[in-house]
Amino acid sequence: MTTEITPVIPVPERAARVFTALAAVATAGTALTAWTWTADFPGDLTFYGSPAGLQWLTLTGGLITAVLTLARYGIPGLRWTSPAGGNNGILLAALGTAAVSWFAIIAIAVDLGGLANLEPGGWLAGLTSLLAVTGALGLPLDRRTADSLGKPNYWWLLAGVVGYAVHHLITRTLRLAKIERKLPPARELPSWAEVLLIIAAFAVGLFAITFGIDTEYGELFTGYLILAGFTVAALAKTGLLQRLRALTVKHRPVATGAAFSAAAAFPFTQTSDQYTSVAANILIFATVALGLNIVVGLAGLLDLGYVAFLGVGAYAAALVSGSPASPIHVAFPFWAAALTGAAAAMVFGVLIGAPTLRLRGDYLAIVTLGFGEIFRITMNNLNGTTGPNVTNGSNGIPRIPDLQILGFDLGKKHLVGGIELGRFSNYYLLMLIITAVVVLVFARVGNSRIGRAWVAIREDETAAEAMGINGFRLKLLAFALGACLAGLAGTVQAHVSYTVTPDQYTFAEALPPNSAFLLAAVILGGMGTISGPLVGATLLFLIPKKLEFLSNYQLLAFGIALIILMRIRPEGLIANRRNQLEFHEPVIPAQSAPEDAVPLTKAGA
Amino acid sequence: MTTTTAPAPTGTTLLDVRGVTMRFGGLTAVNNVDLTVSEGEIIGLIGPNGAGKTTFFNCLTGLYVPTEGTVSYKGNLLPPKPHRVTQAGIARTFQNIRLFANMTVLENVLVGRHSRTKEGLFSAILRGPGYRRAESESHDRAMELLEFTGLAAKADHLARNLPYGEQRKLEIARALASDPGLLLLDEPTAGMNPQETRAAEELVFAIRDRGIAILVIEHDMRFIFNLCDRTAVLVQGQKIVEGDRETVQNDERVITAYLGAPLEGTGAAASTEADQ
Numbered sequence: 001m002t003t004e005i006t007p008v009i010p011v012p013e014r015a016a017r018v019f020t021a022l023a024a025v026a027t028a029g030t031a032l033t034a035w036t037w038t039a040d041f042p043g044d045l046t047f048y049g050s051p052a053g054l055q056w057l058t059l060t061g062g063l064i065t066a067v068l069t070l071a072r073y074g075i076p077g078l079r080w081t082s083p084a085g086g087n088n089g090i091l092l093a094a095l096g097t098a099a100v101s102w103f104a105i106i107a108i109a110v111d112l113g114g115l116a117n118l119e120p121g122g123w124l125a126g127l128t129s130l131l132a133v134t135g136a137l138g139l140p141l142d143r144r145t146a147d148s149l150g151k152p153n154y155w156w157l158l159a160g161v162v163g164y165a166v167h168h169l170i171t172r173t174l175r176l177a178k179i180e181r182k183l184p185p186a187r188e189l190p191s192w193a194e195v196l197l198i199i200a201a202f203a204v205g206l207f208a209i210t211f212g213i214d215t216e217y218g219e220l221f222t223g224y225l226i227l228a229g230f231t232v233a234a235l236a237k238t239g240l241l242q243r244l245r246a247l248t249v250k251h252r253p254v255a256t257g258a259a260f261s262a263a264a265a266f267p268f269t270q271t272s273d274q275y276t277s278v279a280a281n282i283l284i285f286a287t288v289a290l291g292l293n294i295v296v297g298l299a300g301l302l303d304l305g306y307v308a309f310l311g312v313g314a315y316a317a318a319l320v321s322g323s324p325a326s327p328i329h330v331a332f333p334f335w336a337a338a339l340t341g342a343a344a345a346m347v348f349g350v351l352i353g354a355p356t357l358r359l360r361g362d363y364l365a366i367v368t369l370g371f372g373e374i375f376r377i378t379m380n381n382l383n384g385t386t387g388p389n390v391t392n393g394s395n396g397i398p399r400i401p402d403l404q405i406l407g408f409d410l411g412k413k414h415l416v417g418g419i420e421l422g423r424f425s426n427y428y429l430l431m432l433i434i435t436a437v438v439v440l441v442f443a444r445v446g447n448s449r450i451g452r453a454w455v456a457i458r459e460d461e462t463a464a465e466a467m468g469i470n471g472f473r474l475k476l477l478a479f480a481l482g483a484c485l486a487g488l489a490g491t492v493q494a495h496v497s498y499t500v501t502p503d504q505y506t507f508a509e510a511l512p513p514n515s516a517f518l519l520a521a522v523i524l525g526g527m528g529t530i531s532g533p534l535v536g537a538t539l540l541f542l543i544p545k546k547l548e549f550l551s552n553y554q555l556l557a558f559g560i561a562l563i564i565l566m567r568i569r570p571e572g573l574i575a576n577r578r579n580q581l582e583f584h585e586p587v588i589p590a591q592s593a594p595e596d597a598v599p600l601t602k603a604g605a
Numbered sequence: 606m607t608t609t610t611a612p613a614p615t616g617t618t619l620l621d622v623r624g625v626t627m628r629f630g631g632l633t634a635v636n637n638v639d640l641t642v643s644e645g646e647i648i649g650l651i652g653p654n655g656a657g658k659t660t661f662f663n664c665l666t667g668l669y670v671p672t673e674g675t676v677s678y679k680g681n682l683l684p685p686k687p688h689r690v691t692q693a694g695i696a697r698t699f700q701n702i703r704l705f706a707n708m709t710v711l712e713n714v715l716v717g718r719h720s721r722t723k724e725g726l727f728s729a730i731l732r733g734p735g736y737r738r739a740e741s742e743s744h745d746r747a748m749e750l751l752e753f754t755g756l757a758a759k760a761d762h763l764a765r766n767l768p769y770g771e772q773r774k775l776e777i778a779r780a781l782a783s784d785p786g787l788l789l790l791d792e793p794t795a796g797m798n799p800q801e802t803r804a805a806e807e808l809v810f811a812i813r814d815r816g817i818a819i820l821v822i823e824h825d826m827r828f829i830f831n832l833c834d835r836t837a838v839l840v841q842g843q844k845i846v847e848g849d850r851e852t853v854q855n856d857e858r859v860i861t862a863y864l865g866a867p868l869e870g871t872g873a874a875a876s877t878e879a880d881q
Contacts, residue, residue: 441730448729448736449715449722449743452708457714458704466699468691468720470784477726527850 002148008137016138020090021069022131027097028062030128031055033121033408036108042217045108046120053320054104058125061097064231065132068093068238084181084239087139091176092237095135096230101224107219149175175225182238186246194247195254202255206262206269212542213275213282218385221546231466261431267425268417271286275495277424278545283431284493284512286537287438289521290530291485297527298446299478300458301357304507305372307515309483311505313341313490315379318397319390325397327389334403338491345364345487346480348375353479357472360461365482372507372515379502396501403430403495410495422563426432427496434492438485439530443479446528454530509532510554520558522563523568526572535573616644617658619680619787619818620695625664625674627842634660636842637674640820642787646873647809649833651826651853653862657842658698658822662791665820666690667698678787692720695789696785698776700792706765710775711766714747716783747782755806770801777808779810781817788812788820794828816877826850830854838862 007016031051039046051059068090072084080091105126109115156167158590215221216385222225235241267276293307320340332340383393400424402411410426446487450562453474456464465471494500508516517540525536538567544554609772620642627635635657642648653659665671666677670685677683678693705713720745751757752798754774764775773793780788794802802825808830814820824827829836830850837847840862844854851860
């Protein structure tokens, strides 16, 4: 692929730059006008001089575009935002702003019934944001050369004329390409300053995520996702994210500490329990996804019934919680309940793993899928009529009492530093500790003799065995450890959700956690990484939660989104170094002979 | 197998293969093969394509369970489990390179240390002093092996990104990491140019100098006859001859096996074969 640095619209660079900057500032300015005349649109965009709802997003996007444009002038104090250089980041930011503004315009027109409901301010926002995009197209961009394009791809006609037109526009007219730019060496800063930078970055991250979780209506959340996606892509292009990553690698303990402090600070930003309950459930989902990442991402065992282990943990905790519906009338303290849940899940993992782990690949996936369903059906049948009464069948185990830890009642409100923390905040903080434990286990085991053996088994089980690795035993260990961590999360989940029923643990459903979403969180976020499943789980939990208006089309939209993502970023949102190289680096011919020349299976197996 | 003019083994016997037969349904891939390897020996295994050489290797390393016969190492019967064979002290490479392609060069060799280290799950989580010591020892040993094979400069590269010849070397380094007494090389010079082949020869001698016996499958006859103390010829699953260079080169059956019976063939063909 040959590349060039040329504008899409041939105009003088200086003119394009001035134009883009002015248009971006103007776009930000339109957020101060009224976009619609009635307060019926959620967020109330009728005020002059005070942005609200979606207008905040346009304001942010416009300002980011303006800052990135000005940074390319070399203005001191702004240059740090664009260390790598190149103008593609500006275009992405401008596109994001335009997308958000036009999304707002269309949402207003659809919600209120007609474009007549737009005030001039709304039109102005749409116009200026498009002007900013036009200006950015006049900047010299990293593109493929016209003669390096292959034949046009008519398959896109299957997606309709519009689909083909969009495809044509992107690949033929824009021809954006990726040019690797070496980051100039970072300015030497005293380490306290670098630590402050990391803390500031995580504070911004906390703010951005809190904004996303706190969005009150689907339109705002959609706009937030659009802007966040484009902004992250833009900052990745300008090299700012790379800089930050280098900093966090340099000060890893500080970065980890800052990440957890930011997460722990979340309940203190909330005034009610409405969103801390969402956050607590996100953490449960994310922790289980991280556990699954050991099984799938490290050991390469495709487990489609993983949610059963969460269920085992939750049921075990519910049975020993002292719930009046539990046939065992005991109330364990939390530490004992957590151990019980984790141990029960681990035993279940070994029981399922021992017979199934002799299978490879697709067969294992099918068998685990079956076991996941067997768990749910068994829990349904242990109801006193079709089996012994252990789980109350489909009614589940209700009225699970709140946890008491060291005399601290997690069900009650507490004042901490003048801020009231409600029930879900308490559970959120407890869950955060468990997440930290799982992160620690993942990080340490992943980079050890055991973790290397897992990766070796994933890469080539026959060769791994020939290196002295007992494949079956190590796969069983991965299965058991993954199950144990999921069970640990399950013990908290039982208390957070008051009730444990079999139908919480299905293979696929519109709402997480279920096995399909867990796997999707791991793959979408990035296999084999720590932050990947956490990010993936957060997105996959928030999107269905916030976009309930999609209702019946949720799974369809989810499927389409997954296909698009796998097409453009097969290694997941956050790639580990290995996968990044695996998917995007030209392979030097190595494995010349076909794989099947040496038989893969044992004789007689 | 009839004429066995092998010199009496000097050191103690490492590998003792007796009557190994491998049948796949009606096909007998390896038929009643005996072989011994003594300490410090380099033994060659040659034969036309499909003669059963790799199948024989797989029987030795536990990938296949031989239909009949026994394999013992240092007097102990080997269990037909690849990881236990490696644990016992036999390491191997593969005919088609089977590296852990998406692990780094160093990690590949560290995986080879697996059978000689013991640190389990809990010591990995707790990271006590014992764990750190074992990890750093493994690391040093792996780096030493990478120095030995000349790959130290590329320790942090992904294995898949190495050029072909270096991938072969890495496979050997990975096998050596398990501190084997016997190394099985399956066509170590396949696809190499003459210079690389010569370098491979030197590497094999250097490995022998570390006190490791070697059993090598190869098609490059010059390579085999330069290296090996003894060479066994496998044809259609049977060992037809075993012995030193002259014995093998002058054996009628070997020539027949490679070139066919000299009915309409000319002598010229036979003489080029003898050299190649």
